Amino acid sequence: MRNLLNLRLEARPRVPLAMALASPFVAVAFTLLVCAGLVVWAGAPVTRAYALLFESAFGSRFAIGETLTRATPLILTGLSCAVAFRAHFYNIGAEGQLYLGALGAVAVGGSAIALPAPILFPLMIAAGMAAGALLLVVPALAKTRLGVDEVVTTLLLNFVALLFVSMMLDGPMKDTTAMGWPQSVPIRPELEFGKLLERSRVHVGLIIAVALALALWVVNARTTLGYEMRAVGANARAARFAGIPVDTVMLKTALLSGALAGLAGVGEVAGRAGYLTLDMSPGYGYSGIVIAMLAGLNPLGVVLAAVFVAGLIVGADSMSRAVGVPTYLADVIVAVSLLSMLFAAMLARYRVRWS
Amino acid sequence: MTEMLDIVASVPFWIAVLRIATPLIFGTLGVLLCERAGVLNLGIEGIMVAGAFAGWLAVYQGAGLWTGVLVAAAVGALFGLLHGALTVVLALSQHVTGLGITLFATSLSYYAYRVSFPKITSPPTVNPFGGTHLFDGVPAIGPVLSAQTPLTLLALAIVPLLAYVLYRTPVGLAVRMVGENPAAAEGQGLSVSGVRIGAIVAGSALMGVGGAFLTLSAFNAFYFNMINGRGWICVALVVFASWRPGKALLGAILFAAFDALQLRLQQSAGATLPYQVYLMIPYLLSILALALVARKAAYPRALMKPYRKGER
Numbered sequence: 001m002r003n004l005l006n007l008r009l010e011a012r013p014r015v016p017l018a019m020a021l022a023s024p025f026v027a028v029a030f031t032l033l034v035c036a037g038l039v040v041w042a043g044a045p046v047t048r049a050y051a052l053l054f055e056s057a058f059g060s061r062f063a064i065g066e067t068l069t070r071a072t073p074l075i076l077t078g079l080s081c082a083v084a085f086r087a088h089f090y091n092i093g094a095e096g097q098l099y100l101g102a103l104g105a106v107a108v109g110g111s112a113i114a115l116p117a118p119i120l121f122p123l124m125i126a127a128g129m130a131a132g133a134l135l136l137v138v139p140a141l142a143k144t145r146l147g148v149d150e151v152v153t154t155l156l157l158n159f160v161a162l163l164f165v166s167m168m169l170d171g172p173m174k175d176t177t178a179m180g181w182p183q184s185v186p187i188r189p190e191l192e193f194g195k196l197l198e199r200s201r202v203h204v205g206l207i208i209a210v211a212l213a214l215a216l217w218v219v220n221a222r223t224t225l226g227y228e229m230r231a232v233g234a235n236a237r238a239a240r241f242a243g244i245p246v247d248t249v250m251l252k253t254a255l256l257s258g259a260l261a262g263l264a265g266v267g268e269v270a271g272r273a274g275y276l277t278l279d280m281s282p283g284y285g286y287s288g289i290v291i292a293m294l295a296g297l298n299p300l301g302v303v304l305a306a307v308f309v310a311g312l313i314v315g316a317d318s319m320s321r322a323v324g325v326p327t328y329l330a331d332v333i334v335a336v337s338l339l340s341m342l343f344a345a346m347l348a349r350y351r352v353r354w355s
Numbered sequence: 356m357t358e359m360l361d362i363v364a365s366v367p368f369w370i371a372v373l374r375i376a377t378p379l380i381f382g383t384l385g386v387l388l389c390e391r392a393g394v395l396n397l398g399i400e401g402i403m404v405a406g407a408f409a410g411w412l413a414v415y416q417g418a419g420l421w422t423g424v425l426v427a428a429a430v431g432a433l434f435g436l437l438h439g440a441l442t443v444v445l446a447l448s449q450h451v452t453g454l455g456i457t458l459f460a461t462s463l464s465y466y467a468y469r470v471s472f473p474k475i476t477s478p479p480t481v482n483p484f485g486g487t488h489l490f491d492g493v494p495a496i497g498p499v500l501s502a503q504t505p506l507t508l509l510a511l512a513i514v515p516l517l518a519y520v521l522y523r524t525p526v527g528l529a530v531r532m533v534g535e536n537p538a539a540a541e542g543q544g545l546s547v548s549g550v551r552i553g554a555i556v557a558g559s560a561l562m563g564v565g566g567a568f569l570t571l572s573a574f575n576a577f578y579f580n581m582i583n584g585r586g587w588i589c590v591a592l593v594v595f596a597s598w599r600p601g602k603a604l605l606g607a608i609l610f611a612a613f614d615a616l617q618l619r620l621q622q623s624a625g626a627t628l629p630y631q632v633y634l635m636i637p638y639l640l641s642i643l644a645l646a647l648v649a650r651k652a653a654y655p656r657a658l659m660k661p662y663r664k665g666e667r
Contacts, residue, residue: 009446009663042470090450138642146649149594151397151450153645155587156638163638167631286458293451326469331462338455339437342447 009350023344044323057315065200070310075209076264077288078302084257093154094261095285096161097132101262104131109187132262140254144247184276193271205267216299376611380510381565382589385558392554393534393657397453400586401460406563408464411570431563439552446661478576518600534655537662
């Protein structure tokens with residue numbers, strides 16, 4: 001035991017590209033192996049369960065459509081977390097920001113404001129993004145001004161945001177025609193996102209999400225803001241000495257992160273449902289954290305990781321109905337992938353030596 | 356106003372306060388122990404879910420109530436061991452690992468629940484702990500304490516015990532030392548990794564018991580979302596308590612008193628606000644408390660800093 005604990009981690013002078021690229025796949029393979037035990041426990045044949053999972057996620061036009069529809073909010077929450085984590089601002093509140101974003105979209109898009117749709121449409125999107133960003137103002141200021149850890153504040157605000165949405169759906173934004181079901185008024189039909197594929201639910205939000213991933217990649221690699229965010233994340237003290245306004249960068253990062261999560265909520269309302277309910281997100285905000293980590297905080301990697309997680313959610317649903325494995329298997333796979341990904345990424349960066 | 360005073364002066368109110376505070380006391384002490392050793396354990400939310408589920412399942416399958424509590428502690432300890440292996444031995448990010456453990460423990464518990472009970476409509480129940488009636492006849496606090504279950508009394512007893520261990524024993528000194536100055540601890544011949552992992556395992560066991568209180572004392576069944584942010588509140592309470600067991604107890608009771616008060620105000624005839632406003636109060640209070648104490652918070656100096664031998 002004592003020897004086992006006495007290991008040393010030596011940073012590799014250069015991370016071999018092959019190792020960096022292979023680590024997510026090794027992590028996922030390891031995860032599927034571990035989770036096979038759970039499938040056996042549920043009394044289902046492993047290969048058939050996994051085959052069904054893959055088929056119902058990617059095996060047909062319909063399946064791909066469903067996966068991409070699910071991936072749309074996940075790309076945005078993944079980007080939200082990736083941007084924030086890169087600057088070491090641990091925004092764990094994407095779930096609440098998503099709901100406030102959706103609420104903002106409904107507040108504008110479902111209101112009686114007599115403006116033509118082309119003007120109202122950008123207003124609706126801006127309202128959702130602003131609402132998401134607004135939720136992060138307090139945690140960001142509390143962190144930079146008072147040194148309050150943002151993890152706990154953003155986590156707690158998720159509960160506050162959901163209760164606030166619930167209050168609005170009981171009160172001013174309630175759809176009185178919905179038979180007492182807590183559901184918001186619908187947004188105006190002409191404000192809904194267009195469909196990308198016939199006979200599927202894939203909507204324009206997907207294009208927006210992927211475009212934003214590209215844009216963030218450029219911001220990250222090629223702009224001053226990206227450089228500053230990376231510097232603050234790498235070493236805030238050194239960044240301050242170098243004359244980077246750390247607090248301002250932190251606040252900007254937080255607002256950007258919140259706006260991205262808010263946009264995910266706008267997309268769910270305007271692209272998919274048309275209105276807001278309290279069960280709109282099956283934890284997209286929390287999955288965003290995993291997606292960002294799986295992607296190594298790389299905006300382009302986020303797109304791939306989001307499609308992977310979306311495929312798991314969609315696939316587990318049909319697989320569960322066919323062979324009776326609880327859908328929670330998807331959540332376990334996501335959680336174990338996160339932990340094994342952390343482990344694999346560490347092995348790629350460091351050499352382990354026992355002394 | 357008189358209505359509020361009537362509530363606060365009543366015995367049932369304080370019985371409820373101690374009941375609400377119990378899982379928070381276990382959880383807060385668990386987090387406190389981990390953080391005193393220098394490790395942030397955000398796995399708490401999931402570990403409480405796993406403890407609630409595993410303890411309840413053991414009792415449901417015929418084990419005694421105390422065996423159920425032990426099972427919950429053991430399951431908590433196991434997740435703690437995983438957390439320790441990843442954050443202490445491998446020095447992975449404590450934030451992300453903790454969240455990963457929470458997701459893992461929660462989803463695994465829900466999965467196991469569904470595998471064990473595939474086709475149920477109402478949650479199966481067990482016969483939970485009852486009041487101890489040990490303090491019948493004691494004036495003033497007698498009725499309040501007598502109504503409590505043994506787990507609440509255990510939580511109250513662990514507070515001075517943990518304080519004693521932390522401040523008066525070599526083990527406690529070792530824990531505080533690896534959380535403040537691991538290099539000095541190493542110089543004294545202590546194994547920093549060993550002490551840290553020990554603290555995480557013990558702290559996580561407490562979190563597991565905190566979860567089990569909900570399924571074996573406060574309620575008699577396991578529900579999805581039953582932890583509902585209690586773990587995160589414990590993380591906030593530890594900062595509020597400046598990492599001291601006594602203040603942690605005070606914080607948990609204060610928090611529980613506000614929670615019990617909002618429940619009663621919500622149900623009282625004069626309630627004019629939507630019920631969601633009352634439910635928001637505990638979360639907002641936690642954030643406010645964090646902001647208020649932040650300036651003078653004396654974080655353990657090595658908190659969230661992985662220790663690597665020979666590195667400065």
